[in-house]
Amino acid sequence: MSTITTARTVFDIKDLNLWYGNHHALKKIHFPINKKEVTAIIGPSGCGKSTFIKTLNLMINYVPNVKMTGEINYNGQNILNEKLDLVELRKNVGMVFQKGNPFPQSIYDNVAYGPRIHGTKRKTHLDEIVTKSLMDVALWDEVKDRLHTPALGLSGGQQQRLCIARALATKPDVLLMDEPTSALDPISTLKIEELILNLKEKYTIVIVTHNMQQASRVSDKTAFFLMGELIELDDTSTIFSNPADERTEGYISGRFG
Amino acid sequence: MEKIMPAKDRLLKSGKNGLGNEMRGKVLVILCAVIMISVTISITIFLGTKGLQSFIKNGVSPIEFITSTKWNPTNKANPEYGAFPFIFGSFAVTFLSALVAAPLGIGAAIFMTEIAPSWGKKILQPVIELLVGIPSVVYGFIGLSVLVPFIRENIGGLGFSLLAGTIVLSIMILPTITSIATDAMSSLPKSLREGSYALGATRWQTIRKVLIPAGLPTLLTAVILGMARAFGEALAVQMVIGNVRDLPSSFLDASATLTTIITLNMGHTTYGSVENNTLWSMGLILLIMSFVFIILIRYFSSRRKMQ
Numbered sequence: 001m002s003t004i005t006t007a008r009t010v011f012d013i014k015d016l017n018l019w020y021g022n023h024h025a026l027k028k029i030h031f032p033i034n035k036k037e038v039t040a041i042i043g044p045s046g047c048g049k050s051t052f053i054k055t056l057n058l059m060i061n062y063v064p065n066v067k068m069t070g071e072i073n074y075n076g077q078n079i080l081n082e083k084l085d086l087v088e089l090r091k092n093v094g095m096v097f098q099k100g101n102p103f104p105q106s107i108y109d110n111v112a113y114g115p116r117i118h119g120t121k122r123k124t125h126l127d128e129i130v131t132k133s134l135m136d137v138a139l140w141d142e143v144k145d146r147l148h149t150p151a152l153g154l155s156g157g158q159q160q161r162l163c164i165a166r167a168l169a170t171k172p173d174v175l176l177m178d179e180p181t182s183a184l185d186p187i188s189t190l191k192i193e194e195l196i197l198n199l200k201e202k203y204t205i206v207i208v209t210h211n212m213q214q215a216s217r218v219s220d221k222t223a224f225f226l227m228g229e230l231i232e233l234d235d236t237s238t239i240f241s242n243p244a245d246e247r248t249e250g251y252i253s254g255r256f257g
Numbered sequence: 258m259e260k261i262m263p264a265k266d267r268l269l270k271s272g273k274n275g276l277g278n279e280m281r282g283k284v285l286v287i288l289c290a291v292i293m294i295s296v297t298i299s300i301t302i303f304l305g306t307k308g309l310q311s312f313i314k315n316g317v318s319p320i321e322f323i324t325s326t327k328w329n330p331t332n333k334a335n336p337e338y339g340a341f342p343f344i345f346g347s348f349a350v351t352f353l354s355a356l357v358a359a360p361l362g363i364g365a366a367i368f369m370t371e372i373a374p375s376w377g378k379k380i381l382q383p384v385i386e387l388l389v390g391i392p393s394v395v396y397g398f399i400g401l402s403v404l405v406p407f408i409r410e411n412i413g414g415l416g417f418s419l420l421a422g423t424i425v426l427s428i429m430i431l432p433t434i435t436s437i438a439t440d441a442m443s444s445l446p447k448s449l450r451e452g453s454y455a456l457g458a459t460r461w462q463t464i465r466k467v468l469i470p471a472g473l474p475t476l477l478t479a480v481i482l483g484m485a486r487a488f489g490e491a492l493a494v495q496m497v498i499g500n501v502r503d504l505p506s507s508f509l510d511a512s513a514t515l516t517t518i519i520t521l522n523m524g525h526t527t528y529g530s531v532e533n534n535t536l537w538s539m540g541l542i543l544l545i546m547s548f549v550f551i552i553l554i555r556y557f558s559s560r561r562k563m564q
Binding site: 057086091104105 | 446448450451452453454456458459466470
């Protein structure tokens with residue numbers, strides 16, 4: 001397993017254990033995540049992949065009875081132990097959820113939400129951020145004439161791209177995506193995948209997916225989780241052509257999961 | 258040997274019995290609906306004709322009735338029928354009590370759903386149910402024996418006042434507003450909170466900038482239902498407001514509302530007399546206002562669906 005930490009590492013997870021009450025959901029995870037790479041996390045339902053991605057921006061804190069040990073180093077700072085500025089962490093580590101969850105506000109206000117809560121007030125500056133974020137997700141041309149109409153009037157795929165734009169508006173360097181296309185049709189899925197490939201020039205992306213083809217299409221590194229353990233983490237091409245562990249091979253060849 | 262029927266006949270035959278039952282059920286529920294609708298329509302028509310009689314038959318000027326501040330129907334030589342002080346009183350206690358109860362109720366709802374969902378709900382829920390269950394005469398009685406003397410001794414005036422009416426009504430409509438506002442907040446999807454927290458928002462920012470705007474149509478419905486209750490409440494208000502015919506010039510002045518004047522005077526006026534008819538006119542105003550409240554609630558719930 002190639003888990004060597006380098007200067008290109010954004011997240012360096014060491015010996016992470018997580019319990020939901022008595023249930024040991026993540027077991028001794030060692031996981032470096034590299035800058036400007038797409039890391040895909042695959043595995044069967046209940047393997048801990050969603051739990052894992054939620055630890056990276058500590059959204060896991062909202063689940064009751066969670067206990068964690070180990071280290072999650074983000075740019076050299078352990079977000080578990082030190083007195084952490086949660087606001088700053090989440091500004092830098094954005095997240096996109098399974099289903100697009102725009103606020104029941106206008107398209108503009110959705111994208112401007114993050115910058116506004118972080119103190120950006122000037123209209124010109126906000127306009128600039130909104131325009132740029134919407135362009136980054138290739139939504140600008142579709143919505144530029146109706147920025148002030150309700151975001152919930154958009155299609156499912158557009159809503160999901162809007163949520164990505166909303167996450168990008170706080171200028172993060174990591175983008176976490178928790179099964180971002182599981183509720184979308186194939187064409188919208190394709191658009192999101194193209195978007196991921198474009199975004200990786202500027203952002204580090206971690207994506208949880210049920211869809212192995214998706215992992216092979218978009219990611220540089222793939223991690224295979226099984227029953228709370230990280231079984232294998234390697235270059236995507238290696239994982240899909242020549243996995244080291246037979247359980248990985250069993251999963252990707254469709255023998256279980 | 259049993260005769261085997263073609264499938265088509267079997268289907269038709271089996272339909273017969275079921276159809277009879279269907280019909281009976283349908284007639285029964287239609288009957289219920291018809292009774293309800295006809296009762297509502299009858300009351301509206303009755304109140305409409307009775308309420309308009311003072312203007313049509315007795316020649317009371319509707320403009321005077323709504324705008325004049327002089328109420329003196331018993332003066333034989335020169336009776337005056339200006340109901341403005343009561344209309345004003347009704348609106349004043351309604352809006353003032355909503356102004357007090359809306360922030361309290363919505364605040365309590367947010368506390369229960371966002372801040373302390375577990376124990377907050379455990380304590381506040383029964384408190385609210387209890388408040389709903391207390392009869393209005395008890396509220397009035399408490400207001401009369403505690404609130405009125407308190408205002409007289411500590412704030413000033415007679416004690417019987419617009420202020421006393423407002424306070425009693427605020428407490429009475431608080432549970433209505435709180436329970437509907439709680440439903441409004443707890444029905445908001447979890448994904449909204451997640452989305453906001455994931456962008457680095459604090460809990461207060463999430464409540465103020467995402468949850469309250471998202472729940473606003475229902476929160477407004479809660480306030481309007483509270484106002485509708487305040488507007489129609491008679492007994493408790495009558496016991497503390499003082500019931501004078503003059504326009505109040507301050508919070509501490511005694512006042513009257515449409516409902517209190519109706520309850521006070523309906524017993525000693527003769528059916529069909531001018532004064533009695535003007536009371537019906539006040540009833541008509543109450544009915545019209547409740548229609549207005551319903552229209553407002555409809556408007557807000559259609560906005561909620563649009564979102």
